[in-house]
Amino acid sequence: MELRIGVIGTGGIGRDHIRRLTDVITGAKVTAVTDINKEIADKAAKQYHALSFPTGEDLIESPEVDAVLIASWDPTHAGYVLSCIQAGKYVLCEKPLATTARDCLKIMDAEMSYGKRLVQVGFMRRYDKDYRAMKEVIQSGRIGEPLLVHACHRNRTHITSHSNDMTVTNSGIHEIDILRWLLEEEYASAQVLTGKQNKNAAEGLQDPQILLLKTKNGVQIGIEVNMTSGYGYDIQCEIVGETGTVRLPDPSALLIRSEGKHTHQIFTEWSQRFVDAYDNELQQWVNDVKKATLSGPSAWDGYAACITADALIRSRNSGTSVPVTLQRRPEFYD
């Protein structure tokens, strides 16, 4: 039986996920969509033979929907996730899980009261084959204990609505999650450094920003988050261990020799760079929901990332390093 999925938010990634669920993923179909922009919801509904609902709540409650995928704007996520838990439906929520730690705690409380995991957060890099290979190298001991991380997250051009905080909560949050996952430990402290401003950045946007994190075991992490690289969407990560290093490769791309040059393409958009990771993420989620056991990033992971993001933002405002303090991890999330 195909899993019937309702998609909330038919903007950029919402439409891409609908295409993926329809054309790439097996065992699922999109039966319902909604968006506050009715025109684009109706257009997607028509294209994919789905129902168009006036509100997210109507979609969540519909008997035509077994599971929900949330791809609307960040501040709308928490309310929809809570409604899904109330309806007892599995939900894959795009990152971030919520924009406040209080809402993440509400979600965890609601899920624990329900009694089983229903929530997965869209940290899709965990499904990228190269990050997975890096993790295997770290776990094999080949580079010794990790000591340092150098990472960078470069978007080609800023998104006009991107704020200073979103550099952390919307973009940097991928780095916060993937490094916790690679290193398998929580952060102890956080700091943001800012310096010379890119004159091409959006008005009012401090760009670039350097996020400094230190894990509980003392691994020092420096992440450049740059919303206005001007040349491409470029994600880099290198872990320096006691006896070696491991580095995320550039995505495989054709090597071209011509006109006296040796070149390869750099993607310009996030949707191109992580296409396989999104496919793997959604296929695994559909398989897991059908087996009624989620294995992907949990509400706890969403909470830990949100607390870390909050600490980074406080540090940028205060100019000092601030502690990252998580509540005790409930056994439910072990």
Ligand SMILES: NC(=O)c1ccc[n+]([C@@H]2O[C@H](COP(=O)([O-])OP(=O)(O)OC[C@H]3O[C@@H](n4cnc5c(N)ncnc54)[C@H](O)[C@@H]3O)[C@@H](O)[C@H]2O)c1
């Ligand atoms: N995992 C990733 O790599 C990744 C990539 C892109 C976006 N995202 C996340 O996905 C979400 C959407 O991003 P996007 O780039 O597609 O943005 P977008 O602006 O292109 O699309 C968002 C859509 O949500 C709709 N919307 C807003 N409020 C709504 C509400 N209350 N109910 C229903 N629809 C509503 C908007 O009208 C818009 O069509 C964001 O939370 C973003 O962080 C994740």
Ligand SMILES: O[C@H]1[C@H](O)[C@@H](O)[C@H](O)[C@@H](O)[C@H]1O
């Ligand atoms: O919403 C997008 C998306 O999450 C991308 O994966 C990320 O790299 C961008 O920086 C962000 O703005």
